[in-house]
Amino acid sequence: QDNRSATDQPEHFRHDNGAFAMTGVWLALGDGARAGINRLLLALGADHHIETILAPDSIETDVYRVRNGRIVVLPERHQLRPGRPVIGAEFRVTDLSLIQQRSGSIEMESPDGDQAQRDLLPPEAAHGIWLEFHRSP
Numbered sequence: 812q813d814n815r816s817a818t819d820q821p822e823h824f825r826h827d828n829g830a831f832a833m834t835g836v837w838l839a840l841g842d843g844a845r846a847g848i849n850r851l852l853l854a855l856g857a858d859h860h861i862e863t864i865l866a867p868d869s870i871e872t873d874v875y876r877v878r879n880g881r882i883v884v885l886p887e888r889h890q891l892r893p894g895r896p897v898i899g900a901e902f903r904v905t906d907l908s909l910i911q912q913r914s915g916s917i918e919m920e921s922p923d924g925d926q927a928q929r930d931l932l933p934p935e936a937a938h939g940i941w942l943e944f945h946r947s948p
Contacts, residue, residue, distance in 0.1 A: 834880035837866060837899030837941065839889040844896070848884060849873070857882070866899065867931055867941065891934050898934075899941035907946050 840848065853859060857875040864872060864883055873884040880901065891898050907930050928946040 831905065832879075832903040833900060834903050834945065835883060835899075835901030835943070836880075836897060837883040837885060837901075838896050839885045839887055839891075839898045840896050841887040845873070845884055845886075848882075852877070852882065865931070867933075891939060895939075897940060899943060901943045901945065904944045904946060907944060 852875045857877050859875050861871055862874040875882040930944045932942040934940055
């Protein structure tokens with residue numbers, strides 16, 4: 812869905828990394844906050860399931876699918892800095908080679924062992940959070 816405003820310019824959407832859509836966010840929350848976000852997202856119609864994800868190590872955790880992406884909710888111990896629950900973001904790109912050339916990203920395999928069409932940029936290279944880039948089909 813295109814949600815640009817009338818004041819947006821093409822250069823606002825031209826990124827060196829080729830990203831054209833944010834598709835997910837990773838949150839590391841305590842038990843109380845996890846219960847609260849679970850109630851909220853389910854009330855808003857999100858589809859909830861447990862999924863094995865790479866964050867960056869393999870872990871089974873709560874994943875909520877929403878219309879334009881997903882919200883991954885991890886245990887609080889995954890916070891990169893205490894009190895900072897946002898630990899990652901996902902983006903759709905047209906070409907992963909742009910990420911690999913410019914960033915020193917890590918090519919990842921999916922949890923089921925298939926070679927994934929995704930790269931992961933570590934927090935030290937990405938303003939303190941994990942950035943995951945998926946190639947658009």
